[in-house]
Amino acid sequence: MIMNLHTHTHNSPDAKQTVAERVKAANQLGLRFMAITDHVEINRYYPAEYYHAEESEMYFYDGCGVFARSAAETAAAQADCAPLRLLFGAEIGQIPQDTEKAALIYNDPRVDLVLGSVHELPDMPDFYFLDYSSADIPALVTAYFEEVLRLARTDCWDVLAHLTYGMRYLPDRRAYDLTPHRALIDEILQTVIRKNKALEFNGSGLRKPQPYIDPELTILRRYFDLGGRNITISTDAHDTKYLGFGLDLLEDMVRAVGFTELTWFDKHEPRKVAL
Numbered sequence: 588m589i590m591n592l593h594t595h596t597h598n599s600p601d602a603k604q605t606v607a608e609r610v611k612a613a614n615q616l617g618l619r620f621m622a623i624t625d626h627v628e629i630n631r632y633y634p635a636e637y638y639h640a641e642e643s644e645m646y647f648y649d650g651c652g653v654f655a656r657s658a659a660e661t662a663a664a665q666a667d668c669a670p671l672r673l674l675f676g677a678e679i680g681q682i683p684q685d686t687e688k689a690a691l692i693y694n695d696p697r698v699d700l701v702l703g704s705v706h707e708l709p710d711m712p713d714f715y716f717l718d719y720s721s722a723d724i725p726a727l728v729t730a731y732f733e734e735v736l737r738l739a740r741t742d743c744w745d746v747l748a749h750l751t752y753g754m755r756y757l758p759d760r761r762a763y764d765l766t767p768h769r770a771l772i773d774e775i776l777q778t779v780i781r782k783n784k785a786l787e788f789n790g791s792g793l794r795k796p797q798p799y800i801d802p803e804l805t806i807l808r809r810y811f812d813l814g815g816r817n818i819t820i821s822t823d824a825h826d827t828k829y830l831g832f833g834l835d836l837l838e839d840m841v842r843a844v845g846f847t848e849l850t851w852f853d854k855h856e857p858r859k860v861a862l
């Protein structure tokens with residue numbers, strides 16, 4: 588197992604365990620690179636009181652505080668993590684909604700990599716919480732990819748995280764036909780390539796009863812065919828028990844597509860490791 592560049596700790600409101608516990612598990616697994624990327628939903632950067640709102644399962648706030656705690660804890664763990672190379676970053680949600688605050692995190696000197704994510708559309712909850720029974724699903728998926736393209740066109744990110752997240756909770760995701768969205772997906776992939784950023788192959792869906800990967804293999808192949816060579820692998824672990832889950836399979840799939848190297852980041856600089 589080479590890498591897991593997308594993991595959450597107890598600093599994220601929906602995840603468990605300390606950075607030190609995660610480091611210990613990573614070394615037991617033999618991981619060479621791990622990134623701590625706790626959640627910063629940039630549209631809820633300040634504590635809930637700032638917005639006269641309440642923290643809830645649906646809406647968590649204080650990305651600024653999460654980032655500060657995660658940074659301090661990761662810096663302490665970096666002093667004693669060998670042989671693992673411990674990278675520090677953040678998963679920033681909804682970057683196009685506040686690029687100035689996203690830049691604050693991106694430009695923090697401790698940050699190796701920022702994962703750019705779209706978890707929700709403007710003025711809507713996370714896709715996880717949507718009621719799909721009454722939704723116009725093709726329109727929703729189009730709006731999702733348009734928002735990802737908006738994200739890709741900003742500069743405060745290094746890795747495009749879980750492309751196809753907006754389809755993750757569709758009633759029958761695996762039967763959903765992506766054909767009408769291919770041109771938009773191509774535009775997203777070409778933007779990643781042009782900017783020399785990376786695409787993530789996110790295996791969190793491998794632990795579901797009907798397993799999936801974000802993005803699916805057809806999109807990964809398309810990225811490769813278009814010339815994309817910067818690829819990261821992750822399990823998006825919110826719990827140590829999923830730190831290595833499916834990593835071997837993800838590596839095999841990436842290799843089968845034709846990639847010979849994986850990408851990691853040293854202070855936003857893409858670096859390669861043989862696959």
Ligand SMILES: [Zn+2]
Nearest residue numbers: 678704748749
């Ligand atoms: Zn995410």
Ligand SMILES: [Zn+2]
Nearest residue numbers: 593595678823
């Ligand atoms: Zn995540």
